[in-house]
Every structure is written in C-alpha cells, then in structure tokens.
Ligand SMILES: *[C@@H]1O[C@H](CO)[C@@H](O)[C@H](O)[C@H]1NC(C)=O
Ligand SMILES: *[C@@H]1O[C@H](CO)[C@@H](O)[C@H](O)[C@H]1NC(C)=O
Ligand SMILES: *[C@@H]1O[C@H](CO)[C@@H](O)[C@H](O)[C@H]1NC(C)=O
C-alpha cells in the first residue's frame with residue numbers, strides 16, 4: 001500500500017511536524033489503520049470502510065509470511081513473522097461446551113511482540129493481552145501497528161540505564177483475532193466474491209446514511225434485510241454435515257474462554273522456554289541448585305492469570321472474562337468503558353448522550369482559536385454551531401458537484417459525507433476537529449474538493465490476484481480474507497445482543513427517532529448499529545447473563561474520558577461498581593477512549609498498575625496534555641524532552657496513537 005493514497009489531514013497547530021502518513025511507523029509494516037473509517041455491515045465508508053490489506057506486507061528471506069504456513073497446534077508454537085513479531089495458531093474447539101471431543105476445531109491467530117528482555121529474565125513482566133475493540137477489530141493488526149507504542153506505555157522507563165534495575169518490568173504485548181475476524185479460521189464472507197462486496201458497498205455509500213433523504217429509511221432498511229438475512233445464513237451453514245456452526249460460536253463468552261486457553265498455553269510455553277534456558281545455564285555456568293530460571297517460569301497449570309488491556313468493545317470482552325473467570329485476573333485495564341449490561345440486555349440508556357457536548361467543544365475551541373480556526377465565525381461558539389448547522393441543512397437540501405482532479409474522478413459531496421467527518425471529529429477530536437473545520441469552511445465556500453479527496457481515499461481498491469484474473473471476476477478465486485470486518489462486527493454484536501435481531505420497521509423507526517433526539521452528531525450513525533442486526537437470525541450456543549460482575553483476584557483499573565461520544569463516563573462508573581475494589585480513573589478530555597488524547601498522567605498510572613499493581617486514588621482526574629486545535633504539541637514535546645528522554649519517548653508514543661484514526665467500528 002502506498003502511503004500517498006492516504007489523504008493528509010491539514011496539519012493544524014497541534015500536529016506540527018506530524019503527518020498522517022505512515023512514515024512514522026517503524027518497521028516495514030504497512031499501516032492500513034491510518035484513516036480507515038468505520039465499517040459496519042455493508043454500509044459504506046461513512047460507516048466503515050474496509051482497510052486495504054497488503055496480504056503480505058513483509059517479505060523476509062524466507063518469502064512472504066502467510067498464516068497458512070503455520071500448522072494449528074494445541075500448544076503455543078510461535079514462528080517469526082512480520083519482521084520482529086511472532087505468530088502462532090492455537091487450535092481450540094469451536095464449541096467449548098461440547099463434551100464429546102468430536103466437534104469442529106478453530107485456529108485462533110495469535111501475534112506476539114516480544115518484550116525487550118527474554119522471557120527467562122527476572123525483569124520479564126509477563127504478556128499483556130490486548131483487544132482493540134470493534135467488535136470485529138483485528139488484534140493482530142493492533143499489535144502490528146500499535147504494539148510498540150503500547151509497550152512503551154507499560155514498560156519500565158526506556159532509558160537504557162534503567163534496564164538494569166531488577167524491579168523494573170518489561171512486557172510482551174500479545175493479541176489475537178477473535179472468532180470470525182481476519183486471520184482466525186474458519187472464516188466467512190457474506191458475499192460470493194470480492195467484486196460483489198465492493199459493488200454493494202459503493203451502492204450503499206451512494207444511497208446515503210439514514211436521515212440523508214426522504215428515501216433513506218426505505219433503502220437502508222431493504223439493504224439491511226437483504227444483507228443480514230443472507231449473511232446470517234452464510235455464517236450458520238455447517239461446512240459439512242454435523243459440523244458445528246461458526247455463527248453460533250462467535251459471540252463474546254467463547255472468546256473469553258479462548259483467552260483463558262491462550263494464557264494457559266502461554267504458561268506452558270513459558271515453562272518450555274525456562275527449561276531450555278535453565279539447561280543452557282547449567283551447562284555453561286554450572287548447575288544451579290535453586291533452579292532459579294525454571295522456578296520463575298513454571299507453568300501454574302489451571303491457575304495462570306491474565307494481564308489484559310482492552311478498549312471500547314474490548315472492555316466488554318474484559319468484563320466478560322472477569323465475570324466468568326474472576327480468580328484468573330492478575331491485571332486488567334479497561335479503557336472507554338461500555339456498559340456491558342446494556343450491551344448484552346438492551347436494558348438501560350443509550351450510550352450516545354454525551355456526543356453533542358463534544359461537538360459543543362468544537363465550537364468552543366474554534367472560537368477560542370479565533371481567526372486561525374478555518375471555520376471561525378464572529379459571534380461566539382453559538383454562531384459557529386449555527387453556521388455548521390446551516391451547512392448541514394444546505395447539503396441535505398442539495399449535494400455538491402466536485403470536478404475530477406488528476407488523482408480522482410468526479411464526485412458528489414453529500415450530507416452523508418459531512419456527517420461522516422463530524423463523526424470522526426467527535427470520536428477523535430484531537431485528530432478530527434481541525435479536519436472538520438477545514439472541510440466545513442471549504443464547503444461553505446462551495447468547494448467540496450477536500451471532502452471528495454477524503455471520500456476517495458477511504459475506498460479500498462484491491463488488485464485482483466493472477467488466479468482471480470484467470471478465473472474471471474465473479475469467481476471464488478477473487479475472494480480475499482481480511483475484508484469482512486464490518487460483517488464480523490455484526491456477527492459478534494448481533495449474537496451478543498440478541499434483542500437487536502427482532503426489530504421490525506416500526507420499532508426500528510422509533511429507536512432511530514429516539515437516537516436522533518438524543519444526539520444530533522451521531523444519532524443517525526448509531527442507529528445503524530441496530531439496523532445491522534435487523535433480520536439477523538443466529539442464536540449463540542453460550543450466551544452471557546447479566547449483570548456482568550465479579551469479585552476478581554485483583555482489582556481492575558477502569559479509565560474513561562469525561563466526555564466520550566459512545567462510552568459515557570456514566571457507563572464507566574456503572575461497571576466500576578460491578579467489580580468490587582476496582583478504581584475508575586478519569587481523563588479530562590473528549591473523544592472515544594483515553595488514547596484519543598495524550599495524557600502523561602493517565603499513561604503513567606497505567607504503567608504503575610502494570611509495573612507494581614498500584615491503583616490511583618479513588619476520584620483521580622487526570623488532565624490531557626493536548627487540547628484539540630488549541631495546544632502546541634511541539635512545545636509540549638520540547639518540555640518533556642528537557643525533563644527526561646523517557647518522558648519524551650512516552651509522549652511521542654501517545655501522540656502517535658492519538659493521531660491514528662483507527663479503523664472505525666462503533667465501539
Ligand atoms: C489482518 O491481518 C493482517 C496481518 O495478517 C494485517 O496486515 C491486516 O491489516 C489485518 N486486516 C484487518 C482488516 O485488520
Ligand atoms: C521458587 O519460587 C517460589 C516463589 O514462586 C519461592 O517461594 C521458592 O523459594 C523458590 N524455590 C527455589 C528452590 O528457588
Ligand atoms: C435547495 O436546493 C435548491 C436546488 O439546489 C435551491 O434552489 C434552493 O434554494 C435550496 N433551498 C434551500 C432552503 O437551501
């Protein structure tokens with residue numbers, strides 16, 4: 001993938017010197033996550049766009065890595081992959097509750113970023129398992145693109161001299177593709193081939209989001225029925241007679257059980273490393289009567305504990321694990337906290353109630369910035385909001401023609417497109433507010449080129465393989481993996497939240513109207529979450545009961561922004577109450593998940609928690625280092641650099657994560 005395909009967001013004052021392109025990403029791993037938008041079932045880029053995958057970003061001496069070259073195994077057998085990472089495929093039963101041992105097997109794709117010290121080193125702190133959210137997000141992709149930064153946050157200070165301090169810990173970062181997602185097999189697709197899928201997605205984009213026109217309801221509803229009926233059939237058809245059915249086993253509890261298996265097998269693997277290292281040590285330096293290495297790395301069979309860091313939907317996964325296996329928690333950080341009870345049962349308030357307050361901040365900061373804000377309007381924040389609303393109304397009444405450029409064809413800039421930019425802005429204000437201001441001010445002047453460029457860049461062409469070309473575009477040879485995350489998202493969410501499957505036209509319309517009332521900025525968007533489950537008809541074999549709660553073997557650390565568009569602080573408080581002893585740390589910023597803005601205060605707390613098990617005092621509120629549009633990041637970076645190299649490195653990692661527009665799922 002060429003970086004040049006990605007549009008540059010205008011570099012406002014707070015991204016001095018940083019571009020949106022991938023040159024900042026170490027290793028030669030491509031960075032599909034940058035600027036990939038959401039992708040919900042079958043809707044278009046404004047809901048989700050499919051990140052373009054280079055199937056083989058890394059070519060080593062042994063040729064390009066492919067997951068197919070790893071034989072699935074019931075123990076963890078890591079192989080080198082992707083330049084500096086290790087990969088394994090863990091063989092697990094599709095149905096964890098089946099007792100005859102005869103069922104279908106799955107191979108969970110697992111990736112490991114090794115710690116800066118060997119597993120056998122006393123300073124090795126364990127493996128932190130992560131989940132990026134979604135549902136449907138690829139943990140493999142998360143570790144490839146964010147693994148080094150996550151490691152920087154949790155590891156002891158990166159300054160070389162500190163590496164010798166024995167009480168300092170260094171961690172592996174590991175993750176996996178959940179069932180139905182990316183490299184985990186068996187996989188599925190809702191389309192017979194990629195061309196049908198791309199056609200569908202482009203047409204859905206052209207039809208526009210709910211609320212975009214008088215016909216938008218009818219068209220979106222009919223699309224949902226057609227897609228979801230077919231898709232749930234595809235995922236509930238056994239691969240052979242008598243086989244277990246994937247769709248019945250993609251929901252969250254079996255994935256939590258997979259995590260338990262991963263940490264058990266990890267213990268077994270660690271002991272194996274320890275045994276080898278001990279033997280080498282004894283051979284080269286004389287027999288150690290204490291057998292210190294072996295002792296340290298011993299597999300605590302059926303007692304291994306989880307170190308976990310999940311965001312957004314990843315907090316549902318973490319809370320589910322903690323409720324099902326409360327005595328298996330060693331450390332757990334949950335960031336951007338979903339109310340798991342609401343998620344599983346539908347009972348409780350909708351989560352988008354704080355989103356418009358984030359848009360209000362857009363107007364506020366733009367006003368404070370004054371004339372340097374491209375969308376500034378004299379008359380204070382109210383005038384800016386009115387001006388934006390007029391723009392939305394005008395685009396709703398009439399879309400805008402955009403002439404072709406040298407790099408893209410003609411386009412039409414629509415209300416739906418603007419709403420998509422607004423949604424990014426409230427999810428990631430630091431990255432998105434300046435972008436929104438820039439695009440909106442151009443549109444006011446009748447210029448839709450930037451919006452068209454962006455829309456264009458969000459699409460993800462894939463070049464057909466030789467096999468596909470030979471067999472013809474409609475053949476199954478043109479199927480590729482890693483393109484179904486939007487549909488995987490529904491496969492997981494709709495079976496976790498079974499109540500969403502039963503919506504009829506009237507009840508759905510009611511739901512949609514109530515969300516519109518609750519949030520002007522993301523109400524229409526969020527109603528697509530439920531629409532994507534309409535006519536879905538797969539019942540999970542192992543459902544989750546509410547409340548999701550437990551007395552865990554170690555207290556959890558919850559972190560949440562004070563203003564989050566889809567996981568409000570209220571949810572975080574509710575979940576903190578469900579796990580006695582756990583603590584909620586607040587970050588005084590806006591956006592989805594705390595990594596949306598760098599906060600040295602929050603990351604230092606997360607580091608202390610993983611390093612030493614320390615929890616922040618109840619009620620602690622941390623500042624963010626950078627405010628959207630207003631802050632001067634170069635200045636902050638300079639200040640940290642003068643204090644210590646470690647702080648500068650940490651700040652840099654946080655900044656990088658905050659500017660990465662993640663592949664957008666709803667959660
Ligand atoms: C799927 O995994 C591959 C690595 O095997 C990664 O490069 C790609 O970005 C992932 N795809 C998605 C959609 O996350
Ligand atoms: C092995 O480790 C345990 C703690 O995990 C310790 O109590 C014990 O003394 C160690 N045994 C030896 C022989 O070092
Ligand atoms: C709506 O669009 C039409 C056609 O572009 C235009 O003539 C009309 O003035 C617009 N109305 C409003 C209220 O903007």
Ligand SMILES: *[C@@H]1O[C@H](CO)[C@@H](O)[C@H](O)[C@H]1NC(C)=O
Nearest residue numbers: 068187188189479480481482
């Ligand atoms: C499933 O994975 C295999 C092997 O990676 C791949 O060849 C196939 O295209 C994938 N199928 C779908 C439907 O994604």
Ligand SMILES: *[C@@H]1O[C@H](CO)[C@@H](O)[C@H](O)[C@H]1NC(C)=O
Nearest residue numbers: 548549550551552578579580
């Ligand atoms: C946790 O333990 C307390 C005290 O034993 C008990 O009252 C409570 O019901 C437990 N909570 C959960 C969620 O298990």
Ligand SMILES: *[C@@H]1O[C@H](CO)[C@@H](O)[C@H](O)[C@H]1NC(C)=O
Nearest residue numbers: 013016632633634635636638
């Ligand atoms: C940001 O800070 C840097 C370093 O202190 C300074 O050189 C630059 O002029 C500042 N930029 C703005 C826009 O204030």
